[in-house]
Amino acid sequence: MSNQKPDNPFFTSTTEIPDEFFCDRKKETEEIISYLLNGSNIVLKAPRRIGKSSLIKHIFNQPAIKEKYNTLYVDIYGTKNAADFREELQRCFINAPFAKEFKVKKKIESYIKSVQLDLGSYSESGFNLPKIGLGNYHAPIFSIDEIFELIDNADKPGLIVFDEFQQIQDYPEKMAGIIRSFIQQLKRTRFIFCGSSRHMLNNMFSNYNQPFYNSATSFDLDIIGLNAYTQFVTDAFAGYNKTIDSEAVAFAYYLFSGNTYLMQALMKIVFSDTQENTEANKELLLKCLDEMLDRKDSDYRDLINRLNSKKERNTLYCIAGEGIATGLTSTAIMKKYNLDNASSVQNALGNLCGENLNIAVNIAKGTYILQDRLFELWIAKRGGYMELKLANVKERFEKERSLMVSNPDIIAPNL
Ligand SMILES: Nc1ncnc2c1ncn2[C@@H]1O[C@H](COP(=O)(O)OP(=O)(O)OP(=O)(O)O)[C@@H](O)[C@H]1O
Numbered sequence: 001m002s003n004q005k006p007d008n009p010f011f012t013s014t015t016e017i018p019d020e021f022f023c024d025r026k027k028e029t030e031e032i033i034s035y036l037l038n039g040s041n042i043v044l045k046a047p048r049r050i051g052k053s054s055l056i057k058h059i060f061n062q063p064a065i066k067e068k069y070n071t072l073y074v075d076i077y078g079t080k081n082a083a084d085f086r087e088e089l090q091r092c093f094i095n096a097p098f099a100k101e102f103k104v105k106k107k108i109e110s111y112i113k114s115v116q117l118d119l120g121s122y123s124e125s126g127f128n129l130p131k132i133g134l135g136n137y138h139a140p141i142f143s144i145d146e147i148f149e150l151i152d153n154a155d156k157p158g159l160i161v162f163d164e165f166q167q168i169q170d171y172p173e174k175m176a177g178i179i180r181s182f183i184q185q186l187k188r189t190r191f192i193f194c195g196s197s198r199h200m201l202n203n204m205f206s207n208y209n210q211p212f213y214n215s216a217t218s219f220d221l222d223i224i225g226l227n228a229y230t231q232f233v234t235d236a237f238a239g240y241n242k243t244i245d246s247e248a249v250a251f252a253y254y255l256f257s258g259n260t261y262l263m264q265a266l267m268k269i270v271f272s273d274t275q276e277n278t279e280a281n282k283e284l285l286l287k288c289l290d291e292m293l294d295r296k297d298s299d300y301r302d303l304i305n306r307l308n309s310k311k312e313r314n315t316l317y318c319i320a321g322e323g324i325a326t327g328l329t330s331t332a333i334m335k336k337y338n339l340d341n342a343s344s345v346q347n348a349l350g351n352l353c354g355e356n357l358n359i360a361v362n363i364a365k366g367t368y369i370l371q372d373r374l375f376e377l378w379i380a381k382r383g384g385y386m387e388l389k390l391a392n393v394k395e396r397f398e399k400e401r402s403l404m405v406s407n408p409d410i411i412a413p414n415l
């Protein structure tokens with residue numbers, strides 16, 4: 001890796017992060033691997049952009065997993081029904097290197113022969129699927145249970161990850177029951193069910209009446225610790241003869257409440273704006289934050305334009321202004337943010353937290369925050385009160401953490 005060092009050691013647009021640029025997660029990696037080796041399936045939950053998918057890919061890369069399992073990662077985000085699920089599962093399966101294994105290959109070969117496919121070919125080294133647009137190519141169709149069975153009977157045990165697994169609850173079919181019954185037939189395949197909707201996943205896996213009840217060990221992925229993140233950033237800078245003030249790293253950490261994506265995105269800019277043999281400090285970091293906010297300008301404007309009414313907008317500005325907003329229907333707050341009456345605020349909150357907008361989240365009884373801290377900061381910048389947001393970031397972080405810890409059943413925020 002060292003002879004092809006990337007220009008920037010902070011990764012933001014991929015979940016395939018080389019080990020040397022992957023921050024910490026040692027304990028989580030070890031623990032998850034040991035659950036798997038002990039025969040458990042796992043349900044991995046964390047708010048958005050904390051690092052679930054990256055952790056899964058990292059685990060796939062560890063020798064204990066890489067050498068022992070055929071791994072398959074299936075992201076079902078955006079799938080709407082059982083047919084979409086099957087299609088995505090098959091697409092990932094056919095493209096997986098282990099599908100070259102002989103039994104799987106034979107099965108696909110015989111299928112290809114049976115439909116007398118003249119496009120696309122296979123050889124000892126694997127399949128050459130035809131390029132899209134070349135002709136009347138129809139991919140072979142395997143049913144879900146057939147794919148599971150092929151994986152279960154391959155040379156090594158299978159490890160299948162379904163990312164955004166809560167999605168199946170929105171299918172018109174009773175998908176959880178269907179998948180669960182297939183899984184029960186398998187002898188040696190392990191599963192990781194992954195997702196950001198803790199509430200839905202808890203319901204699927206901890207509710208006695210649900211098909212997946214008690215079928216996987218629950219694992220809540222927390223944010224990366226401050227010390228581990230600071231060490232990671234310091235080392236990353238040092239690898240390029242640059243330094244960074246550890247207080248600036250801590251400031252970013254608190255400001256974004258440890259959200260991995262936002263911290264990495266900011267550090268990426270700070271890194272590229274730091275000259276070799278110089279030190280990045282908080283002043284530079286604030287300049288880079290400003291740049292980050294400017295880059296999101298049109299996205300956030302669009303988001304505000306999606307709000308139907310002034311009431312929703314004012315309720316949004318209220319949550320953004322307060323940061324951790326509580327007592328939204330009190331006279332003082334309603335007056336401060338021009339909110340006309342309690343029931344319209346309740347309505348607006350329902351919409352802002354609803355699946356459609358998903359802008360705000362309820363972190364404790366009557367307490368709301370915005371899902372995206374950058375959006376909160378952008379609103380503050382526009383409203384001319386950014387200074388307030390940049391003061392006391394540590395206290396804000398600690399307050400939010402303690403509320404979330406004491407209210408574990410309320411949907412965890414996507415900070
Ligand atoms: N341990 C890590 N070290 C370095 N970068 C990381 C780490 N974990 C995550 N990231 C970065 O943070 C970003 C968000 O991570 P990832 O996409 O894995 O989160 P997620 O929880 O799966 O998010 P989503 O809910 O949106 O699917 C990624 O772009 C990745 O590059």
Ligand SMILES: [Mg+2]
Pocket residue numbers: 052053054163
């Ligand atoms: Mg993900």
